[in-house]
Amino acid sequence: MQPSIRVDPDPAVQYVLRIGDTCLILGQRLGEWCGHAPVLEEDIAMANMALDLVGQARALLTHAGQMSGQGYDEDQLAFLRDERDYRNLTLVELPRGDFAFTVVRNAMVAGFLRHLWAALQSSNDAELAAIAGKAIKEARYHQQHAADWIVRLGDGTDESRRRTEAALAAAWLYMPEFFDSDAVDDAAADMGLGPRWADLRAAWLADMTAILDEAGLAMPAEAAFRSTGKRGVHSEHMGYVLTEMQYLQRAYPGGVW
Amino acid sequence: MSENRLEEAGQAKDPRQPVDPAAAEWPLWEVFVRSKAGLDHKHCGSLHATDARMAIQMARDVYTRRQEGSSVWVVRSDQIVASDPADKDMYFDPAEDKVYRHPTFYVLPKAVDHM
Numbered sequence: 424m425q426p427s428i429r430v431d432p433d434p435a436v437q438y439v440l441r442i443g444d445t446c447l448i449l450g451q452r453l454g455e456w457c458g459h460a461p462v463l464e465e466d467i468a469m470a471n472m473a474l475d476l477v478g479q480a481r482a483l484l485t486h487a488g489q490m491s492g493q494g495y496d497e498d499q500l501a502f503l504r505d506e507r508d509y510r511n512l513t514l515v516e517l518p519r520g521d522f523a524f525t526v527v528r529n530a531m532v533a534g535f536l537r538h539l540w541a542a543l544q545s546s547n548d549a550e551l552a553a554i555a556g557k558a559i560k561e562a563r564y565h566q567q568h569a570a571d572w573i574v575r576l577g578d579g580t581d582e583s584r585r586r587t588e589a590a591l592a593a594a595w596l597y598m599p600e601f602f603d604s605d606a607v608d609d610a611a612a613d614m615g616l617g618p619r620w621a622d623l624r625a626a627w628l629a630d631m632t633a634i635l636d637e638a639g640l641a642m643p644a645e646a647a648f649r650s651t652g653k654r655g656v657h658s659e660h661m662g663y664v665l666t667e668m669q670y671l672q673r674a675y676p677g678g679v680w
Numbered sequence: 681m682s683e684n685r686l687e688e689a690g691q692a693k694d695p696r697q698p699v700d701p702a703a704a705e706w707p708l709w710e711v712f713v714r715s716k717a718g719l720d721h722k723h724c725g726s727l728h729a730t731d732a733r734m735a736i737q738m739a740r741d742v743y744t745r746r747q748e749g750s751s752v753w754v755v756r757s758d759q760i761v762a763s764d765p766a767d768k769d770m771y772f773d774p775a776e777d778k779v780y781r782h783p784t785f786y787v788l789p790k791a792v793d794h795m
Contacts, residue, residue, distance in 0.1 A: 462706075462728065463742075464727050464728070464729070464738035464741060464742050465738075467741050467742050467745070468737070468738065468741040471741050471745060567737075568737060571733060571734065571737065575730070575734075
């Protein structure tokens with residue numbers, strides 16, 4: 424079996440991995456809808472968005488590998504790390520849930536990524552700025568797609584409303600982690616690599632307020648709970664999603680199409 | 681496939697009659713995609729969606745994944761008025777022996793090249 428790799432703890436590399444891993448794991452979760460979405464057209468939409476996210480993850484992991492100077496490529500970083508070395512937001516690793524949970528999560532994460540990409544377009548890391556310039560178009564679409572569905576479901580039938588409220592309550596628990604800035608953010612901001620994530624909060628909250636108002640849904644209160652996926656301490660679901668993702672590369676090292 | 685779907689839509693219930701929303705299928709939409717500026721929108725298929733906004737979004741996801749489009753139109757299938765297949769003989773067959781209607785018999789002045 425292929426042994427695990429360890430990645431440089433350098434804050435700049437960690438900052439990029441947080442974004443790349445968030446895209447990677449959400450892409451994996453969205454891909455689980457393939458063949459299972461409620462209608463054919465949405466099945467294709469979910470797969471499209473999953474592929475957008477995997478594309479973003481590929482670019483970011485490739486870049487993180489180059490930044491670290493350890494010679495790891497995108498595949499090694501995606502498939503050969505241990506759970507604690509993944510830096511994604513906890514929200515994206517949760518099971519895909521029902522369709523309401525998926526669109527609520529997508530709205531939260533896509534909105535966050537959109538504001539992050541907007542700020543990263545002026546990163547002094549030219550590669551990161553270029554990745555952001557491409558990805559922001561995709562994130563804008565993901566956010567709009569999810570927002571449209573939240574409005575339809577929130578303002579729909581009793582059942583769709585009940586499910587959307589439940590999804591919102593469940594996902595909102597993991598929101599504070601988005602904006603919980605730490606030494607990695609400080610280092611990234613100081614070196615001009617990217618924004619402190621806490622600085623994105625106001626713009627993100629304005630987006631969510633507009634979506635929830637239109638859907639007639641109340642914004643949940645912020646919980647005291649703090650998830651910590653971006654620091655490598657994940658929920659119990661992370662091991663399972665990694666097992667599925669990593670199996671092939673671990674069993675058949677270097678396997679390609 | 682789109683032709684069959686059009687026929688189904690043509691047999692839709694009288695819109696003035698109340699329908700049970702739970703029993704109703706999502707309405708059908710015809711999708712037209714323009715591949716680039718200056719060209720016309722071409723019919724490329726159909727899809728089911730609850731409203732115009734969803735139809736546009738789904739048309740984007742279903743029909744423009746391989747860079748086919750720079751613009752998308754959607755039209756409710758039941759808004760299209762089609763000729764009656766039973767009229768096909770009287771409508772279209774009389775044109776069969778009117779080859780002189782093709783402009784190939786006329787010599788164009790050089791100035792109007794590529795007409």
